[in-house]
Amino acid sequence: MTSLLPNTPRRWAVALLAVALLALPPAAQALGEPFYISLVSRVLVFALAAMSLDLILGFGGLVCFGHAMFVGVGAYVVGILAHHAAEETLLLGLLPGTASGWIAWPLAMLCAGALAAAVGFVSLRTKGVHFIMITLAFAQMAYFFFVSLRAYGGDDGLSLAARSTFSGLVSLRDKVSFYYVALGVLAVVGLLLWRVTGSRFGMVLQGAKANERRMVHIGFPVFRYRLAAFALAGAVAGLAGALLANQANFVSPAMMHWTRSGEIIVMVILGGMGTLVGPVVGAFVFLLLEEALSGWTEHWQVVFGPALLLAVIYARQGLYGLLPVRESAR
Amino acid sequence: MTRPLIKVTGLCKSFGALRATDNLDLDIREGEIHALIGPNGAGKSTLVAQLAGELRSDAGRVEFQCRDVTALPPPERVALGLVRSFQITSVFREFSALANVALAVQARQGHSFRFWRGALADPLLTEPARRCLEQVGLGARAETPAARLSYGEQRQLEIAMALATGPKLLLLDEPLAGMGREDSAVIVELLGSLRGRHTMLLIEHDMDAVFSLADRISVLVYGRAVATGTPDAIRRDPDVQRAYLGEEAHAGEFFHA
Numbered sequence: 001m002t003s004l005l006p007n008t009p010r011r012w013a014v015a016l017l018a019v020a021l022l023a024l025p026p027a028a029q030a031l032g033e034p035f036y037i038s039l040v041s042r043v044l045v046f047a048l049a050a051m052s053l054d055l056i057l058g059f060g061g062l063v064c065f066g067h068a069m070f071v072g073v074g075a076y077v078v079g080i081l082a083h084h085a086a087e088e089t090l091l092l093g094l095l096p097g098t099a100s101g102w103i104a105w106p107l108a109m110l111c112a113g114a115l116a117a118a119v120g121f122v123s124l125r126t127k128g129v130h131f132i133m134i135t136l137a138f139a140q141m142a143y144f145f146f147v148s149l150r151a152y153g154g155d156d157g158l159s160l161a162a163r164s165t166f167s168g169l170v171s172l173r174d175k176v177s178f179y180y181v182a183l184g185v186l187a188v189v190g191l192l193l194w195r196v197t198g199s200r201f202g203m204v205l206q207g208a209k210a211n212e213r214r215m216v217h218i219g220f221p222v223f224r225y226r227l228a229a230f231a232l233a234g235a236v237a238g239l240a241g242a243l244l245a246n247q248a249n250f251v252s253p254a255m256m257h258w259t260r261s262g263e264i265i266v267m268v269i270l271g272g273m274g275t276l277v278g279p280v281v282g283a284f285v286f287l288l289l290e291e292a293l294s295g296w297t298e299h300w301q302v303v304f305g306p307a308l309l310l311a312v313i314y315a316r317q318g319l320y321g322l323l324p325v326r327e328s329a330r
Numbered sequence: 331m332t333r334p335l336i337k338v339t340g341l342c343k344s345f346g347a348l349r350a351t352d353n354l355d356l357d358i359r360e361g362e363i364h365a366l367i368g369p370n371g372a373g374k375s376t377l378v379a380q381l382a383g384e385l386r387s388d389a390g391r392v393e394f395q396c397r398d399v400t401a402l403p404p405p406e407r408v409a410l411g412l413v414r415s416f417q418i419t420s421v422f423r424e425f426s427a428l429a430n431v432a433l434a435v436q437a438r439q440g441h442s443f444r445f446w447r448g449a450l451a452d453p454l455l456t457e458p459a460r461r462c463l464e465q466v467g468l469g470a471r472a473e474t475p476a477a478r479l480s481y482g483e484q485r486q487l488e489i490a491m492a493l494a495t496g497p498k499l500l501l502l503d504e505p506l507a508g509m510g511r512e513d514s515a516v517i518v519e520l521l522g523s524l525r526g527r528h529t530m531l532l533i534e535h536d537m538d539a540v541f542s543l544a545d546r547i548s549v550l551v552y553g554r555a556v557a558t559g560t561p562d563a564i565r566r567d568p569d570v571q572r573a574y575l576g577e578e579a580h581a582g583e584f585f586h587a
């Protein structure tokens with residue numbers, strides 16, 4: 001007997017989350033609180049970034065401390081292309097800019113993915129703390145690279161000359177449209193990653209996390225699979241960056257600061273590693289708490305830090321991970 | 331004469347001043363069960379690690395099926411059919427027994443850049459995996475996470491995973507390590523049933539198992555093969571008696587086997 005109703009606590013949680021997210025914009029407008037639409041839009045964008053990190057962190061066991069770099073690069077690709085389109089100048093004297101999302105967003109993914117492949121090619125040869133430090137070092141290099149890019153605002157960043165356009169299909173300047181685009185992208189990517197993690201590729205990734213030595217001795221050259229996962233995660237983070245540029249209407253090096261990378265890691269761990277849905281929950285809790293606490297006291301970080309610590313200590317598998325996978329035994 | 335499946339010549343490996351493998355020559359013939367015995371610290375596991383490509387040899391040469399594999403990385407050796415098992419159980423503890431073996435099956439079915447189809451719902455993986463589990467006697471435990479299997483069952487799983495890669499030469503590093511009599515008997519019977527289908531290098535301290543299974547035996551002492559021969563010849567060999575006497579608790583068991 002199959003039923004249309006969810007049959008496990010986790011599926012219930014996902015179904016409720018989906019309904020709540022779909023209903024949020026009309027509800028917020030009805031309550032006269034449209035502010036929540038942009039707040040949650042931002043959450044959705046970070047959820048996408050956190051989900052992409054979960055692929056390599058949760059499923060692959062690779063603690064990448066530079067994930068914000070890929071988000072930032074994706075955002076800059078959109079920002080720089082829009083800038084050249086508005087100024088009618090050529091990028092590097094060669095390429096015209098564009099505000100078209102059909103071109104800019106895939107390019108953002110491509111650039112972030114290529115960068116991730118390059119970073120992974122070097123860093124994936126190391127393990128543990130070395131891996132963390134090398135990814136962090138790369139992210140710092142990227143950060144300072146963009147700080148030094150005077151043509152694109154350097155330290156101050158670059159405001160987005162125009163939101164990405166999609167042949168007049170949607171206008172991202174409209175808050176509600178942007179919200180649903182972000183939600184749609186998150187849902188589609190989530191579904192794709194869910195398939196990927198259950199596929200042969202996903203099994204290799206998880207096997208390499210659980211017992212790399214054994215993987216090698218049953219015949220898997222694990223490096224190339226990890227590299228592919230790293231590039232894929234980077235590309236998805238780049239897509240999150242493209243969304244973030246449009247959401248904030250602005251790009252700046254601050255997007256790839258190491259504290260941002262740290263925050264994305266916290267979102268994944270807080271929500272539950274290796275679950276894909278967990279990072280979405282984590283992004284929600286993290287950003288909404290941040291919002292609430294910063295409105296309450298200037299020293300919100302003093303409260304926030306310990307609260308996160310407690311959550312991570314007492315909910316080891318993360319908040320979503322606390323829900324049982326199966327129905328409780330009858 | 332059957333030609334050697336693997337031919338080891340002049341193999342060396344030192345850890346600092348310690349010569350763990352000392353100018354070792356060894357031939358293993360196609361189809362045989364070749365036991366490797368020797369006291370603790372003789373260098374048996376080191377040799378397995380060298381043959382599996384995990385440890386780089388200081389000198390010497392390893393030929394597998396007439397092909398020089400001395401510098402080949404482990405996954406490529408596995409692809410050729412040179413597969414090891416572990417003295418200390420090494421499985422994917424959170425995966426089910428079936429998933430453990432399915433992953434090993436997957437390794438021999440070409441590349442794994444397949445991103446869409448669910449692996450654990452793929453009969454191309456699960457059916458061979460189930461057959462392997464049946465073969466080692468774990469058929470009924472397919473869905474159990476490896477961490478929840480008993481010690482003996484984990485040892486069976488260890489062998490099932492090596493089998494699932496489709497090996498030509500199995501390097502079995504103490505498959506009976508730490509097992510009780512009954513569990514051991516199951517494995518001994520299993521290994522016997524694999525005779526002819528897989529060539530085996532069997533490292534074992536259990537002399538009953540060694541003398542009942544082996545076609546030939548090599549004795550390793552301080553990284554050197556001091557003798558190679560049939561079980562009867564080895565039992566009578568004076569060098570072997572000297573090497574074992576006085577330093578090995580197994581000696582008594584060994585000579586009256």
Ligand SMILES: Nc1ncnc2c1ncn2[C@@H]1O[C@H](COP(=O)(O)OP(=O)(O)OP(=O)(O)O)[C@@H](O)[C@H]1O
Pocket residue numbers: 345348350368369370371372373374375376377417
């Ligand atoms: N990585 C290493 N570094 C230094 N010394 C090592 C290393 N690995 C093994 N040895 C030493 O090499 C010698 C051979 O070890 P090995 O594990 O091959 O013995 P073994 O014959 O498998 O013994 P056992 O029967 O106890 O399993 C031992 O003296 C051991 O201490």
Ligand SMILES: [Mg+2]
Pocket residue numbers: 374375376417503
């Ligand atoms: Mg050993």
